[in-house]
Amino acid sequence: MKFKISLPEKPSHRAPVTCVGWSSTEEVYSAGDDSQLLSWAVSTARATKVAQLAADVYPTDLHFLPRAGAALGKHGDLILITCVDGRFHIVTRAGKVERSVEAHKGAVLVGQWGSDGTGLLTAGEDGFIKIWSRSGMLRSTVVSSENSVYSASWSPDGQAIAYTQGKCLVIKQLAPNTKPLKWKAHEALVLCLAWSPASELIVSGGEDCKYRVWDSQGRQMFSSTFHDNHIISIAWSPNGDLFAIGSFNTLRLCDYSGWSRSLEKPNTGCIYKMAWSTDGTQLAGACANGQVLFAHVVEREVHYMNFTALVSEKKLVTVKNVIDETNEQLELPERVIQLALRYNHLVLTTPTQCYIYNTTNWNTPAIFDLKDGSVILLLLCEKHMLLVEKTTVGIYNYQGRLIASPRWPNMRLDHLRSSHITLSPDTLAVRDAGDFKSVHIIDLTNTRTSTETTNIQHSMQIIQISLDQWGETSSRKLVVLDKTRDLYLVHIRSTNKIFSKLGRKIESFQWNASDNIIAAIQDTQLVVWYCPTACFNAKLLKICSMQYDSPELGRSPRISDFIGNSVSVRRADGALLNVPVSPFPSLIHKYAQDNQWTEALNLCRTTNNETVWACLAVLAIQSNSDTIDIAEEAFANINHHEKVFFLQHIKTLPNKVEQKAQLALLGGKIQEAELLLLHNGMVFQAIYMNMNLHNWTRALDLGIKHKTHIDTVLYLREKYLDSLGKPENNNKFNTLRETIQIDREKVEQKLAMELQKRKSSS
Amino acid sequence: MLTNSQNWKFQIIMGEFLGRAGIFFDEVDRICILEPEVSKLTSDLKEECQIYIEKIDEFQKIVNKFIAMVDQLGEAVERKKIKAIGARNILQSMEKEKETHHHQLQALIAEKSMELERLKIHLNSLQKTEMEQNEVINELTHC
Numbered sequence: 001m002k003f004k005i006s007l008p009e010k011p012s013h014r015a016p017v018t019c020v021g022w023s024s025t026e027e028v029y030s031a032g033d034d035s036q037l038l039s040w041a042v043s044t045a046r047a048t049k050v051a052q053l054a055a056d057v058y059p060t061d062l063h064f065l066p067r068a069g070a071a072l073g074k075h076g077d078l079i080l081i082t083c084v085d086g087r088f089h090i091v092t093r094a095g096k097v098e099r100s101v102e103a104h105k106g107a108v109l110v111g112q113w114g115s116d117g118t119g120l121l122t123a124g125e126d127g128f129i130k131i132w133s134r135s136g137m138l139r140s141t142v143v144s145s146e147n148s149v150y151s152a153s154w155s156p157d158g159q160a161i162a163y164t165q166g167k168c169l170v171i172k173q174l175a176p177n178t179k180p181l182k183w184k185a186h187e188a189l190v191l192c193l194a195w196s197p198a199s200e201l202i203v204s205g206g207e208d209c210k211y212r213v214w215d216s217q218g219r220q221m222f223s224s225t226f227h228d229n230h231i232i233s234i235a236w237s238p239n240g241d242l243f244a245i246g247s248f249n250t251l252r253l254c255d256y257s258g259w260s261r262s263l264e265k266p267n268t269g270c271i272y273k274m275a276w277s278t279d280g281t282q283l284a285g286a287c288a289n290g291q292v293l294f295a296h297v298v299e300r301e302v303h304y305m306n307f308t309a310l311v312s313e314k315k316l317v318t319v320k321n322v323i324d325e326t327n328e329q330l331e332l333p334e335r336v337i338q339l340a341l342r343y344n345h346l347v348l349t350t351p352t353q354c355y356i357y358n359t360t361n362w363n364t365p366a367i368f369d370l371k372d373g374s375v376i377l378l379l380l381c382e383k384h385m386l387l388v389e390k391t392t393v394g395i396y397n398y399q400g401r402l403i404a405s406p407r408w409p410n411m412r413l414d415h416l417r418s419s420h421i422t423l424s425p426d427t428l429a430v431r432d433a434g435d436f437k438s439v440h441i442i443d444l445t446n447t448r449t450s451t452e453t454t455n456i457q458h459s460m461q462i463i464q465i466s467l468d469q470w471g472e473t474s475s476r477k478l479v480v481l482d483k484t485r486d487l488y489l490v491h492i493r494s495t496n497k498i499f500s501k502l503g504r505k506i507e508s509f510q511w512n513a514s515d516n517i518i519a520a521i522q523d524t525q526l527v528v529w530y531c532p533t534a535c536f537n538a539k540l541l542k543i544c545s546m547q548y549d550s551p552e553l554g555r556s557p558r559i560s561d562f563i564g565n566s567v568s569v570r571r572a573d574g575a576l577l578n579v580p581v582s583p584f585p586s587l588i589h590k591y592a593q594d595n596q597w598t599e600a601l602n603l604c605r606t607t608n609n610e611t612v613w614a615c616l617a618v619l620a621i622q623s624n625s626d627t628i629d630i631a632e633e634a635f636a637n638i639n640h641h642e643k644v645f646f647l648q649h650i651k652t653l654p655n656k657v658e659q660k661a662q663l664a665l666l667g668g669k670i671q672e673a674e675l676l677l678l679h680n681g682m683v684f685q686a687i688y689m690n691m692n693l694h695n696w697t698r699a700l701d702l703g704i705k706h707k708t709h710i711d712t713v714l715y716l717r718e719k720y721l722d723s724l725g726k727p728e729n730n731n732k733f734n735t736l737r738e739t740i741q742i743d744r745e746k747v748e749q750k751l752a753m754e755l756q757k758r759k760s761s762s
Numbered sequence: 763m764l765t766n767s768q769n770w771k772f773q774i775i776m777g778e779f780l781g782r783a784g785i786f787f788d789e790v791d792r793i794c795i796l797e798p799e800v801s802k803l804t805s806d807l808k809e810e811c812q813i814y815i816e817k818i819d820e821f822q823k824i825v826n827k828f829i830a831m832v833d834q835l836g837e838a839v840e841r842k843k844i845k846a847i848g849a850r851n852i853l854q855s856m857e858k859e860k861e862t863h864h865h866q867l868q869a870l871i872a873e874k875s876m877e878l879e880r881l882k883i884h885l886n887s888l889q890k891t892e893m894e895q896n897e898v899i900n901e902l903t904h905c
Binding site for chain 1: 862888
């Protein structure tokens, strides 16, 4: 991935250009020390003069009012221009000055609209940061310091401001009575900073000729090597996956984690300011030699299995098949904005259309028109794909037909990030835009239900969700990463959605593209869970997983992709590592899915690997078919003798239903076991099972519901608490205890009778 | 009538007389107030002055010509000098440009070598993967 730079032959400004901004994806505005406001058509790189500002106006910063949603609002395109003389001007698109406000003593150095467009911040040489309403009324003075504020930025949610102070960076929350977070960021003056619009990352650059990436707690994520000159400008791409660094004769494109993707040395002098177009494919820069620089991101790559697709030019995509070394050139009428390659389909979007290619046929893509013309997100799964535009969400099949338009509560698409939405062949899951603890689940199996959502609540704020891609609809699993970096698994089709923990300190994770296997970075090592459903038992989970701990992973690696039998890990320095994963667990998964247990068993016997046996054991006890013998053999092979004994005990049970229930219990499916028993009228067993699990309240509820054995529950509970020497503290039990008389002997008798009945039915 | 000698005498006497009064006659008997010798000397001086002026004029002309010539030469020298300075500057800036170009290329090389390093690591890991896969295949074919 790199920049392709185009510079107009002659500079259109007579003096250094100080600021640039995008009015649309095709038009750039620039202003310079010659007080001219120029508009550039990007395709031709030709400038037309919009306005000659007053002679004493020396602009320092220019920012277009962000468009909230797709609508422009009644105010139209407003440009905020800040000046050296301490004023800022609000200018219309046509160049008419609407309002001029005296804002600071000395020069105003920063002017930035808030992301919702209702307010703006200015920062000046006098050390003040002020927030203004759109009409130019002073709302508040947020910061007053002694040092000049060279750069400042809103946080993505608009609740905080990051700014520079000498060698330090400061994050100031706007909520009152919060202490600002301040840390030393550079060895010399900090000149520029930018807060990612999509994440918690901040990049800063300074006179020590380095740029650094920070998280919002002030922890350093990356520090660059020395550059030849000061870092003067930084700009984040709108979706937060790239940022650009500007310096003297230097333009660098960096990955969000900091490592440099490419370096260009254009002959422009200093690049004072840069701005990305809203689709994240183009960048404009204001250069000291009076030129305006245009850069286009080319050579974006996507890989899947044996295919590699590369945007080699604006309108040209090259697809390479590495097996037969064939190349395909796909020419498009417009420039490519997004591309995704998965499940044998390549999907491209241009400003107006979406192209779907099948990997078997590159000649006839399915084409359909986009509704709004700007795709925010593109997610692919095996059967269909999700396309999020500015105001609409659509599920399309690979023939290009719209098959569903899912809706969910609190749908705010402009805040949607790829980590907050996940698609599987039958389900869509989205994190709520306001309540970060809840996830909406949308069933896509039929069109009628695609507007109904169920909600799952977690106890912590969720930062990433992901659905498994394979397997039956009824066993669809969602994996949730929360703010404390704990990873949980939840069966979304089960009635009570229990979160079971997979692991802690998870930095990143990913489902396999076609198997129910998870790869994750836990602390500094790579963990692959071959059977995530084994998470009910930590010991089992550990056996059927792979830990890859190697110094070559480096300090903070992250999962880049997980396709087939290899995990691709991105190191902190940008290098990709390929870590092979055992192919057998996925085969076992497939055999189990197709009920070919003997083949699975044969495979295990051939490979004779503990992990594979463990996978088989887990799948066997979680299966609905008759797999006790297989489970027994599998557990015997991983030396879990207690489970073997238990399985043998199950086999002696007289009742088929009870056998199944016990097996389900062994597989950690308590709910299923209880349902099985209740459906077959074995209320006592259900209650007894719950009591054995110390799930007293549930046992009591069952007793009350079925009006039987309430006294048994109460009696056993009492006995249990007595043995521990603890008083009853559950109100439900206390109140019932008062109303119901317990005849000890009678209960003991009843109990004995029930147990006898169980035995005698054999 | 006076005789010639008388006339002569008279003339002398008159001459003396007139001479005392400051009046003289020159050779062509015109009355003048300067003594004839002085007058002659004066006219001689005048002539000589004339000649001198003429000579000086000529000299000035020559000098002017010379000055113009020198000026021209100076100008030419100045032009050459500036040209030389310009050339020297260009040379110097070329050197500098070369240096910055060198720097730029160096930076680009560093970038590429980093990229190369990344690719090497990737290749290494892929080779390792290949090895492991071969191992698995071997295992499966030989059992």
